[in-house]
Amino acid sequence: MYSLIEKDIISQLRTKEMISAMFIFILLVFVILNFGFFDVLQVIKADKKVAGSIGGLLWVALTFAAVLGLNRTFVSEKDEGVMDGLLLAPFDRSLIYWSKFFSNIIFLGVVQIISLPIFVLFFVSEGFLAELGLLILTIVLGDLGIVAVGTLLSAISVNTKARDLMLPILFFPVIIPLLIGVVKLSGFVFALNADPQKVSLWLQFLILYDIIFLIVPFLVFDFIVED
């Protein structure tokens, strides 16, 4: 499995196509959000009570960028016939899923590490550092769920006629509960209003969601790659 992840990382380092596309896309979404919500953003800067809404902007950018990257997960495998080789290889097929899961986590993480400071610079007025730990925890739990569901569904969508068109349609409805959780938690962070009881409720919800969608691929991935 390590060698499979290594292969993805090496090919990514050579072309940088996925990471750079995701990053530029996020920047573009930030610019569009600024103009799309110009008046709202002025209100948010002035009033702490509604500052939580910035969490929504962050996750719009992050999930759209994630879909962009997730779409590519199995494309090279499919187009260059790597998949047939992997299926013939003498190891458990779910390893194909897990190696892709970890490479996607790494790619998405790298993009977020670069783009999060820019987000703060553009949209966040001050003082959110107090809750930085919670924000990072939220993003980690969010990423686990997004990548768990996205990697599984991209293995399906790469086999359809519509391909890149299919993934968002399948992916977004499934991650809506996760998005509700991460938007809520990021809202607490940016509004500097983290009531421990609510925070722990939402954290537990995210953990539950992640566990469910990390178990599901174990049960169903074999059916997707079966030939």
Place this chain on the structure above:
Amino acid sequence: MNSSRINNILAIILIPLFLIAIYLVFYYAPVEQILGFSQKIFYFHVPLAWNGLLGFTIVFVASIAYLRTQKKIYDIVAHSAAEIGIIFTTLVLITGPIWAKPAWGTWWTWDVRLTTTLVLWLLYVGYFMLANSVEEEGKRGRFSAVYGVIAFIDVPLVFFSIRWWNSIHPVIFNTPSSGGMQLDPQMKVAFFFSLFVFTVLFAVLMTLRIKLGKAEEDLIQLKEGS
């Protein structure tokens, strides 16, 4: 008597059944005191919603059965149930706002049940589009079955997340009907009769759709054979 004959008879019986249901709803059941005439839509709205959910539950069960046995019939059943479930849920989403406008003063609110129903609809439209986007027989069945399972697992998560989201927000709209709507015995008769009629409609549509699915399957087999 073969099954298609039974189905034809049921389909014909549906006509008087619907007429009786309409009579019970509009003439037998009294007009609700607070909501007035608009409440009548509930006799159609709620049975549609229940049968829509029944459809999606069948998708889930048939999907698991298909993944375990790889028998074509379960694939056909799952697709049929999804299609009919989508149609029923679409009608739920149309009848809901028609009622909400006079009752709540707005066509749409991001209330728990409304939002969950909309996400449910989106999930199964995704299922439907997926099934139509895969050409190879076996793959189509397996992919849509996997998505059928994922979608069904997701529904309770959607429901609870929206509920918790809302509980922290103030309640904007007062809903006199939410919680225990007091149903008068005559209303109950009309409601349960309507529920029964819609369930028969669901069963008839299911049987027809499964028959169609089998016929399509036979046609493919014949084409390949020749």
